[in-house]
Amino acid sequence: MLRVLILLSCLLLASVSLVLAESDRIPFSAPEESSIPAGPQGDLIRRGRLILTDTPQQLPDYVHSRLRCSNCHLKAGTVAYAAPWVGVTTRYPRYSRRSAGEVSLPQRIQGCFRRSLNSDAPAVDSEPMQAIIAYMVWLSQGISDGYRLEGWGFPRLSENPQPDRQRGEQLFLDRCAVCHGKDGQGRLDETPQRYPYGFPPLWGKSSFNIAAGMARLHKAAAFIQRNMPFSSGGTLTIQQAYDVADFVIHQPREDYPAKIHDWPEGGKPSDARY
Ligand code: HEC
């Protein structure tokens, strides 16, 4: 009898929390850059935004690749389904299976420096980190803990088809090489009016390494289907996104020796590269 009661109350609790999670979902919106306040705090926020959008130039002592954070976190982290930073301060600290422990926001940021930027990371209490956090706190204003923001992370694609890498290569040449180059190395200096940040490299030393989230098939396919080709995102089918993602992620890229410490207690996702 007692067991039945416990089971029933568990079920009840589970359904209540489901309802809560659904009703907590809030529509995506990001504050305007022009509303960054004046004064020293505003200066710190602006400095953080500059670092995130102009990373190699702003942090030459740390960054050895040609990627900036906003190449993936589009428009300085203000675009839904491009891993936005709106509300990110309320999502940390959180448990990470990859490190089998709790990860703070500065530690998560360091992860993207080391893996996605294939570079060194500024210390948790350093000036660049403080500026980055100030910007993310400002972006997250008015969003309380425990919310679920629409557009968080990457989109959930409705299927995960088997990719065909050869088809992906052809699609890359047809739809991606015009900006990212046949050799995947991007172009930095052309059409500066339309593309002030140029076209970032997709593989090689100057791009993300094999331990980055973007090196995983499902994540790359989701990002690409939603956001690429640039300014005509959503025009590839899911199958095409998987084909081209599979081609891109399997091009030569840097190793990440510290990867041996990942997923120490198991739970490695099926699309991890190692
Ligand atoms: C019209 C030019 C253009 C085309 C075509 C294009 N991209 Fe991009 N891509 C960009 C730009 C610009 C960025 C960086 C966006 C930013 O910084 O705001 C980018 C970023 C990326 C990124 C993340 C950053 C990186 O370097 O890893 C990936 C992955 C990517 N593109 C893949 C693709 C794939 C795959 C295709 C073909 C289906 C494609 N792109 C087609 C311009 C383009």
Ligand code: HEC
């Ligand atoms: C090559 C693409 C790429 C680049 C460049 C990149 N990131 Fe990321 N970032 C990702 C991916 C992929 C994720 C995981 C998104 C997901 O799974 O929802 C992520 C996640 C994050 C998160 C956690 C977001 C959340 O909602 O939990 C933060 C914070 C972050 N990145 C900061 C940065 C910073 C700071 C930089 C520059 C030093 C950077 N990223 C550069 C791809 C990139």
